[in-house]
Amino acid sequence: MPCNSEDFPVPCDRCQEELPGSETLEGEKSTVEVKSCCYVRYPDGAVRLRNPNIELMDQDILYHLALGSGSHDLQQMFGDVKFVCMGGTPKRMEQFANFIMDEIGYKLPAGTTLLDISQYSYRYSMYKVGPVLSISHGMGIPSVGILLHEVIKLMYHARVKDPVFFRLGTCGGIGLDGGQLVITDEAVDGMMRPYLELPVLGQLVQRPSKLDTDLAKELKSLSTQDDPFETHVGRTMCTYDFYEGQGRLDGAFCDYTEKEKLEFLHKIHQNNILNMEMESLAFAALTHHAGIRAAVICVTLLNRLNGDQVASSKEVMNEWQNRPQAIVARYIKKHMGMTGPAPRPPPPGPKTVVNSKKLKFVREESQSYE
Secondary structure, three states, X not given: OOOOOOOOOOOOOOOOOEOOOEEOOOOOEEOOEOOOOOOOOOOOXXXXXXXXXXXXXXXXXXXXXXXXXXXXXXXXXXXXOOEEEXXXXXXXXXXXXXXXXXXXXXOOOOXXXXXXXXXXXXXXXXXXXXXXXXXXXXXXXXXXXXXXXXXXXXXXXXXXXXXXXXXXXXXXXXXXXXXXXXXXXXXXXXXXXXXXXXXXXXEEEEEEOEOOHHHHHHHHHOOOOOOOOOXXXXXXXEOOOOOHHHOOOOOXXXXXXXXXXXXXXXXXXXXXXXXXXXXXXXXXXXXXXXXXXXXXXXXXXXXXOOOOOOOOOHHHHHHHXXXXXXXXXXXXXXXXXXXXXXXXXXXXXXXXXXXXXXXXXXXXXXXXXX
């Protein structure tokens, strides 16, 4: 959408600029020319879609969430959402939903329990606790990318304003021992390029993988000296593969030596890359493209300079995985103004299912869609 479009929101000072140069593994400066505004933020905080086709559809089916704009009253269901928290596994995000429910003192109506809203999709799990959504995004760029398309559309249909997205995950530390937190200020790919590159209609499209630096700083400020961990802010390398893409020696294939692996890890560490994982690039690029404030906060499971396999016990690992949740919970409580009484559930509203025939169709489509 060009800046001189009547439909364009407030022009940003990043429009038509090149991204700040950063060295790639090939020793070149990486720049991306952004030909349309790279950060769409609307004055009213509304989430808008860069897709005119959605308005022409009778119903927008969110296949992988088992929801539809015609089958469900998405505004009534999700209109009060302020915080969208994503993590890898359904179990972890169910645990986070229960954790944040205790943290913000949210009380479910008597006789009810947390419900996996997307249970009929059999792909992702989604829980809602007041203004907080807790969603599993699966593993890797394709999985988190599919989810983000549909969650961003969900925010649009629900008329949510000013949502903040978080990815809470695990990672391999680069020069950091297990149990430390890394807040990403820039996501790069396996070549240290700060953008997501994907083929669209036979052409490569590059989308800057920017995250909200003020949000990262605020999250860092919420860590305390009493925390049993250190919190760092730095660059994150996002790879397309867990084994060869991250230079591991324990995959089914390995065509490089341990010396070459360590040279690679030391080189990226010298470029302020503090950790490795497999989702931040798409998470940063798509939220940025949608104009949504977002942050990535992960806990390290090991120092990759010392090995490839995690040797910590299950109990220790479980405690470590709670650490990103604690920081994000502090942010949520701060911005909810948690100084007064705990929030109460909203009074019973209209039915969330507005069309039972379309609901059946949505469930059938979600169950069969690949």
